[in-house]
Amino acid sequence: GDSVTQMEGPVTLSEEAFLTINCTYTATGYPSLFWYVQYPGEGLQLLLKATKADDKGSNKGFEATYRKETTSFHLEKGSVQVSDSAVYFCARMDSSYKLIFGSGTRLLVRP
């Protein structure tokens, strides 16, 4: 069935390092793709989205590009901060308009 696969964490980086969190999906057609973020002790919140191939979603310095050739939607940030420490979830919309989430990737940024 349709699914979302993320790289396993945790990912540990020093402040100002470059971040990539990989995400790939399986689907028929071209579903909308999303990144959600969960800060400690909170629920998830939408970080960014892309609704069609080659779209780039961006927010708070994070970016992700919808690549239909590689069925990927990798999350990147040029310079991470301690405050970016959180769990990041890749997600896609299924055919009945519900979100399917990946397993999440924990990011820990050290000062």
Added chain:
Amino acid sequence: NAGVTQTPKFQVLKTGQSMTLQCAQDMNHNSMYWYRQDPGMGLRLIYYSASEGTTDKGEVPNGYNVSRLNKREFSLRLESAAPSQTSVYFCASSAGQGSEKLFFGSGTQLSVL
């Protein structure tokens, strides 16, 4: 500025006990959802309600029941809790089915002994 409010935040149950998780949203959203979050498995949809008066099963509905009490409230009931239901439960809402922006509550940590 409440958004989505879940109660309780923590709960410990013994196997076989029952309980209801409460969820309310103040954004006049049509759709509401219950997810469970388990290590290494991400979020899995238990039940959802596309609109007031309707409920549908998600990916992992067994052992749970739901009630969409009114537009604001969507409760999740465990009739006979099992250790496999130890998890973190999140309620979420959205403007409508197909809206990708979900608003989440802060979660309920449930342990079943």
